[in-house]
Amino acid sequence: MNSFTEENYLKAIYKLVQLSGLAVSTNAIAEKVNTSAASVTDMLKKLSDKKLIHYKKYQGVTLSSKGEKAALKIIRKHRLWEMFLVDILDFKWDEVHDIAEQLEHVNSDKLIEKIDKFLNHPIVDPHGDPIPDANGKLNNPKSHLLSFFNKNDVCIITGVVDHSTSFLQYLDKSGIALGHEIKIKDIIKFDRSLKITINKGNNVFISNDVAKNILAINK
Amino acid sequence: MNSFTEENYLKAIYKLVQLSGLAVSTNAIAEKVNTSAASVTDMLKKLSDKKLIHYKKYQGVTLSSKGEKAALKIIRKHRLWEMFLVDILDFKWDEVHDIAEQLEHVNSDKLIEKIDKFLNHPIVDPHGDPIPDANGKLNNPKSHLLSFFNKNDVCIITGVVDHSTSFLQYLDKSGIALGHEIKIKDIIKFDRSLKITINKGNNVFISNDVAKNILAINK
DNA sequence: ATATTATTTTAGACAAGTCTAAAATTTATT
């Protein structure tokens, strides 16, 4: 088993590699895990000894397949817990990160699979990020802004860009919520506003400004 | 904030004091937290410096009010999580301890109050142990052995004494579970075995040996 | 191509929690 701290380094490295596509620097990791470059170097040696990363002095780091698997497992747990906190316990989207940061280190495969089942196997978390499956596979269903979809497209709401209370309340009132199915009925050329159908039921109009703050994936 | 390790020591001391009513020995703590007596002494100094315990060399330990409050908070979290695991995620009574042992250290007052609310403010956990309230008060609704009730008494199952898998499986099979209402229909003089009605439904016979391992509170 | 600057690594130290072995203290035995 990897320690709490090791897990945080692996997660940080995974995210930085994802972002840049390149080997990541000691400094970048130091900033991400909020520590000194010297401490990072120490830890990199340790992770390298454990074959969790590919590391050559001064040359940056990438994850080994073993390391990536470990990172994806933590990310899976993080995102499922976030989902649980928002969907089941009614936390706001912006309150859950720090708590999930702790819960992600709880070690029980059975627990996380039960949470997954309880949540009905969600594929994206409340921020629209995809949830790796139990085998650590990321079936990257990339979220797009709702404004990028075309007429007659059907998609699932996966998240928002603007997390402000006023925006979330507006969405609530309009019946737009995470996991709902949206069909683009029409796109008004004049102002790029949308006529959409929610869950095969109500038709609603939303402005382009709103559409640019909603994330969704193709169904 | 107290560390993970400090929390475990406080919890151990609390339980040992509860059990004996006396100051607890270094050795007893060492056994409980599975470490050496020397390590315990080191930690006792630290907890004493933090005013969490009353400690005189060679004289044993009790919790200060500050320490007791901290211990009760951890115990509250532990028992609520156990309740959650059993009631919501369908874990068996005997599977939840190790997981709750980890979850109890997650630090978020808001989280634990939401779990409490979600569970509808339970007063006993799946093992029949009382759950301290949000202020760390233990409103001890005293449980009694089922063998102590009288004919025609009605009570609610709150826990078990024997936590073995075989016993819990026997209870499952007999339809006896936490929170169920039991009416004592008859007490057989010869062997003190009981005829009981479960949830106003099935009648079941249980031996005195079984009744002595079930806890319940008067309804 | 060399000097300057920025980044990364090493060296040595510290805090938390642990250990074993030895010393101090308490408890039990005769």
Added chain:
DNA sequence: AATAAATTTTAGACTTGTCTAAAATAATAT
């Protein structure tokens, strides 16, 4: 009450993860 046995504490060391300051390496600028 003196000795033996058990318990507890101290001393010194180890591990993990951290730090600062200095040295090594790489990147940038002239």
